[in-house]
Amino acid sequence: MAFVIDLPDDPVMDLPGAARVNRNPDLVTAKLARLHEPHIAPITDLVEELRAERGDQSVPYVDPTLGGVHAQVLFLLETPARAAALGSSMLSPDNDDSTAAHVWEFYRASGLRRDRCLHWNAVPWFMGDEKKNKGATRSDIEPGLPWLARLIDLLPALRLVVTMGGIARQAFALYLLREEAKLVPWLAVAHPSPRVRNTNYPLWQDIARAFEIAGAVVVDRPAVLVGDAESEVLRQRRPSR
Numbered sequence: 531m532a533f534v535i536d537l538p539d540d541p542v543m544d545l546p547g548a549a550r551v552n553r554n555p556d557l558v559t560a561k562l563a564r565l566h567e568p569h570i571a572p573i574t575d576l577v578e579e580l581r582a583e584r585g586d587q588s589v590p591y592v593d594p595t596l597g598g599v600h601a602q603v604l605f606l607l608e609t610p611a612r613a614a615a616l617g618s619s620m621l622s623p624d625n626d627d628s629t630a631a632h633v634w635e636f637y638r639a640s641g642l643r644r645d646r647c648l649h650w651n652a653v654p655w656f657m658g659d660e661k662k663n664k665g666a667t668r669s670d671i672e673p674g675l676p677w678l679a680r681l682i683d684l685l686p687a688l689r690l691v692v693t694m695g696g697i698a699r700q701a702f703a704l705y706l707l708r709e710e711a712k713l714v715p716w717l718a719v720a721h722p723s724p725r726v727r728n729t730n731y732p733l734w735q736d737i738a739r740a741f742e743i744a745g746a747v748v749v750d751r752p753a754v755l756v757g758d759a760e761s762e763v764l765r766q767r768r769p770s771r
Contacts, residue, residue: 549631552618561620565591569598572684573648580654580677588656590614592649593622601648602689603744604682604714605633608652608697608721609666615656621649632722640741646748650681652701671701678705682712690714690747692740695721717743 552558565574573592581589590610592598613627614620623634623644637644653666653674678701682688691714693699699718705711717740720726720733727734 549634550624550626552613552620552622552624552630553626557624558618558620561594561618561622562591564594567594569600570594570596572599573681576677576680576684577654584655586655588615589654590618590656591620593618593620593624595622595624595644596648597645598648599684600687601646601685602687602748603642603647604685604688604691605647605649606652606678606691606693606698606702607649608695609670610651610654610656612656621651623649628724629722632724632727636722636738636741639738640745642741642745643748647744648685650678652678652698654678666697668700671697671704674701675705675708678702679708679710682714683710688712688714689749690744691716692744693718694737695723715747 552561564570570592577589577591581587588610607629610621611625611627611629613625613630614622617627618625623630623637636642651674653670654677655674657666657670682705691702693702693716698721702716702718706713706716719737719740720730722734722737726737
């Protein structure tokens with residue numbers, strides 16, 4: 531299986547041919563070596579500052595095959611999974627866990643380019659242990675809000691936020707109440723977990739629909755729009771059912 535990973539300032543890549551490819555340690559090493567390339571370096575610096583402040587080296591970086599500061603779509607999830615914090619050390623749709631594999635499949639099915647997107651967590655540090663993840667609560671969200679705000683400040687081309695799960699939805703709603711908040715179109719869907727996939731197919735379809743909408747919002751040469759103009763762009767580009 532061949533992997534094409536070409537990351538200039540505006541990264542372009544072919545999606546790997548299968549999910550969970552971060553189980554390949556050579557591929558992970560190659561990705562980690564690119565964390566200071568221009569498109570991802572400001573986000574890497576943010577993560578390193580967060581790691582230093584918390585004294586926690588398990589806070590995951592962001593996969594450099596994503597869009598970095600050029601991202602137009604932000605997928606906000608809840609907390610890092612073990613595969614990110616204790617495995618690849620990156621938030622990535624290529625990680626070796628079920629949720630990441632589902633996200634990878636949504637990318638593939640929708641045709642959405644990952645180099646136009648970015649992943650982050652409402653609580654950006656790992657809350658579990660080697661055996662299981664720990665769920666976040668409202669009190670866990672509050673300390674993560676300044677980091678979310680700083681991340682969004684690094685994304686001048688941001689056109690859409692997709693929150694995935696209740697904790698992510700609460701976090702972004704609280705972010706929007708902050709004085710410095712950037713008003714961005716927002717879709718709220720369920721967490722792409724195996725439980726949702728197996729027990730609530732309508733919610734699963736909503737996630738697929740969000741990826742389709744994200745694909746319609748993304749442009750090749752983004753212009754930074756604000757307020758009503760951005761909402762109008764989202765309305766015009768929303769694909770018909």
